[in-house]
Amino acid sequence: MELKVIDIESQDITSMSVDENIFARKYNEALIHQVVTAFLANARSGTRAQKERSEVSKSTRKPFKQKGTGRARAGMASSPLWRGGGRIFPNRPDENFSQKVNRKMYRAAMSSILSQLVRDDRFTVVNHIAIATHKTKQFVEVLKKLSVTDTALIVVEELTEELHLASRNLPNVFVIEYHQIDPYSLLRCSRVIINRNAVEKLQEQWA
Secondary structure: OEEEEEOOOOOOEEEEEOOHHHHOOOOOHHHHHHHHHHHHHHOOOOOOOOOOOOOOOOOOOOOOOOOOOOOOOOOOOOOOOOOOOOOOOOOOOOOOOOOOOOHHHHHHHHHHHHHHHHHOOOEEEEOOOOOOOOOHHHHHHHHHHOOOOOOEEEEEOOOOHHHHHHHOOOOOEEEEEHHHOOHHHHHHOOEEEEEHHHHHHHHHHHO
16 A cells, blocks of 8 residues: 655655555444543543541431431431432542553554544655754744644654654644554544654554
8 A cells, every 4th residue: 555755845745655454444433432432541540539428527416316307317417318428439549440452452443543544634644754943933834834724643753852842832733753642642633644754663563
């Protein structure tokens, strides 16, 4: 399979040969949904906490007598049935949200996403992405040459300090190295721009 490679400066178009198992795979929506859900779940940090009835600051005195009031019997105000009482099954900070995804499934889902991006013309391969200075203005000029108007994921084989500093002020542009790509980032961005060396590194990694 051949992919177009764009030279940013001259706008010349060449081609490169890529693996069809990575860039021409059939779209598997169910697998992608499972992998993205697992990825987001694994990113959760168990920081929420609730109190059970023994931890609520309430009196342990019986609120009213057992009989004769016409109300349902109650033992203490910290009951989970009462407003302000403890929770029956409270959330804990050590709660584990992780979901296991096999390596073969993960690679298949990533290849399916990349293949669909190629089919939708949202995947652009360029010769080289580099800027001489750390000025954001210069990086914006590069994006204009690539017709980037919405969210974009820039993938390089090695993130230089100049590229990092020039791109960090752009809220809709994310620059990462090839081994940092994930299914959620690929799906949430309108364009994925990757340089030729990063494509070759990806093929070596998933071969």
